[in-house]
Amino acid sequence: MKKKISDEEFYSGLEGLPQIKYPFQDFIHPDYQKAREEYYAWIDDEYSFHSMEAREKHKKHHFVDIVTRALPFLKSMEEIRPLSVYTANGSMMDDYFDRCTLKEMYKISARIDDILTGRESEEPKEKGIFHFYWQLRQYAIKCELPETLYRRFVKAIHAVFDAYAEEKTYYRTNTTAPLPVYTLIRADTSGVPPFCIYVAIQKEYRTIPDEIFDHPHILRIQALCAFMVGIHNDIISLPKELHREGDTMNIVKVMQHDHKLSLRDAYVKSIELHDQYLDEFLILQKNLPFFGDFRDLVSDYVHDLGIMVAGIYKWHTADTTRYVNGGYVEGEYVSQ
Numbered sequence: 111m112k113k114k115i116s117d118e119e120f121y122s123g124l125e126g127l128p129q130i131k132y133p134f135q136d137f138i139h140p141d142y143q144k145a146r147e148e149y150y151a152w153i154d155d156e157y158s159f160h161s162m163e164a165r166e167k168h169k170k171h172h173f174v175d176i177v178t179r180a181l182p183f184l185k186s187m188e189e190i191r192p193l194s195v196y197t198a199n200g201s202m203m204d205d206y207f208d209r210c211t212l213k214e215m216y217k218i219s220a221r222i223d224d225i226l227t228g229r230e231s232e233e234p235k236e237k238g239i240f241h242f243y244w245q246l247r248q249y250a251i252k253c254e255l256p257e258t259l260y261r262r263f264v265k266a267i268h269a270v271f272d273a274y275a276e277e278k279t280y281y282r283t284n285t286t287a288p289l290p291v292y293t294l295i296r297a298d299t300s301g302v303p304p305f306c307i308y309v310a311i312q313k314e315y316r317t318i319p320d321e322i323f324d325h326p327h328i329l330r331i332q333a334l335c336a337f338m339v340g341i342h343n344d345i346i347s348l349p350k351e352l353h354r355e356g357d358t359m360n361i362v363k364v365m366q367h368d369h370k371l372s373l374r375d376a377y378v379k380s381i382e383l384h385d386q387y388l389d390e391f392l393i394l395q396k397n398l399p400f401f402g403d404f405r406d407l408v409s410d411y412v413h414d415l416g417i418m419v420a421g422i423y424k425w426h427t428a429d430t431t432r433y434v435n436g437g438y439v440e441g442e443y444v445s446q
Contacts, residue, residue, distance in 0.1 A: 123373050124349060128381055130342050132388070134420035137182035142175060145190055149174040149198055156242045157202060173198040175428075179421030180305055183312040183414065188253040193308050195246040196267060200301060203239050212278040219271035226264040256316050259307060262323070266303040273298035281356040286367040296359060297333060300340035302422070306332040309418055315411045318404055327399050331412055334391045335419050341384040346426040348377070391416070 139145070149172070153165050160168070174194045184190050203218075210218075218239075224230040225243045234241040250260055273295050280287050287295065297303070310316050310323070322328060344351075344361040351357035352373075361383070365376035395416070401408045 124377070127374065127377050130345060130381065130384060130423065132416070132420040132423060133392070134416035136420055136424055137179070137417060138175075138421075138424075139178035139182045139184060139190065141187055141190065142178035144187055145174040145178050145194055146172060148187075148191070149194065152195075152198060152242070153202075156199075156237050156239075156245075159238050160202070168202055171201070172425075173201045176422055176425045179424050180418040181309060181312060182417070182421065185312075186253075188249070189311055191249040192246050192253065192255065192263075193305070195242060195249060196304055197301070199239060199242045199246070200267075200270065210278065211282070212275050215275035215278055216272065219268060219275060222271055223264070223268045226267060255311065258320060259310055259316060262307045263304050266307055269298045269303065270301055277359050280358050284356050284358060286358045286364050289364055289368050292359065292361065292364045293337065296340040296344075296361070297336040299359065300336045300343065302336040302339045303332065305418055305422075306335055306415060309411065309414055312414060313410065314407060315414075318407055318411065322401055322404060322408060325399065325401075327394060328408070328412075331391060331394050331415060334387050334394070335415050337387045338384055338391070338419050339422050341380060341387070342423050342426060345377070345380065345384075 150169050153160075153168055157165055157168070174190075174197060176197050177190060177193045181190075181193065184193075221230070221240060222243050225234075225240060226247055228247065234244055250263075255263070276295050277299060286292070307323075310318065341361050348360060348362050351360045351363070361380040362373070362376045365371055365379045365383075366373065369376070369379065371379060395409075395412050398405070398409060398412065
């Protein structure tokens with residue numbers, strides 16, 4: 111979307127449409143301003159390869175607010191930092207590598223996984239994306255994240271970037287994925303699965319046994335969180351994506367193509383799908399299996415997953431810089 115257009119043209123056809131609503135509480139971590147200040151410093155330190163224009167736009171986007179709104183009960187800045195690095199770095203690199211190839215993205219994803227798992231243990235010599243992920247691992251070690259949760263967290267991050275690669279197939283051909291394929295890819299590119307795992311760092315959730323986190327009921331609830339966030343992100347970013355060729359991984363565009371609908375009807379159908387996921391989440395929340403001594407703790411964990419979803423949406427709706435006309439950062443990566 112390099113050509114400048116008026117706000118009237120940018121939002122054309124989307125006036126007066128229904129908005130998403132959540133029944134979950136809204137919080138923000140008391141250290142959100144401290145997290146922002148670190149975020150600004152990270153951009154100047156780690157992202158010097160980005161243009162000044164891109165860096166200044168990223169600072170205004172406040173990606174770390176996603177963390178402080180979604181996980182408002184983390185105990186300290188030390189616990190905030192690993193998730194903040196994932197969120198800020200993941201979001202900015204998604205912009206930077208916007209137009210790279212599927213093969214290039216898989217190669218990038220593999221190296222990130224090597225760094226996060228410690229297979230590549232030496233500190234990268236140059237600042238930037240890979241060094242920033244090395245820094246995430248150091249932060250995780252320093253705040254003593256439980257090893258099992260850290261492994262889950264890293265595995266989920268790897269799935270996110272592999273899914274970014276799969277998106278390239280559709281972006282580069284300017285085609286939409288069928289809804290079942292979109293759903294599989296978007297569940298990961300929503301970026302939410304690592305958040306669902308990191309929620310367990312809050313309070314005493316880290317004591318919940320692995321077999322409970324692996325229970326189909328809990329896995330489905332986590333998946334529903336990813337589906338809801340993926341859709342509400344698509345709804346918020348729709349004006350921008352309607353004006354950019356290749357931005358096809360959007361639920362409204364998928365609904366338009368699959369069901370031969372007008373833009374407004376596809377939008378309404380997308381909201382309906384989101385609300386079906388929300389209803390399912392609430393039903394599963396009210397009908398948790400018997401988890402013995404961990405029942406109350408698991409119930410509270412699921413409750414905080416709802417707060418996470420609402421917090422991420424609050425960032426989307428409170429933001430006045432990223433998804434507005436001219437606010438998006440264009441991809442600057444040049445394929446080798």
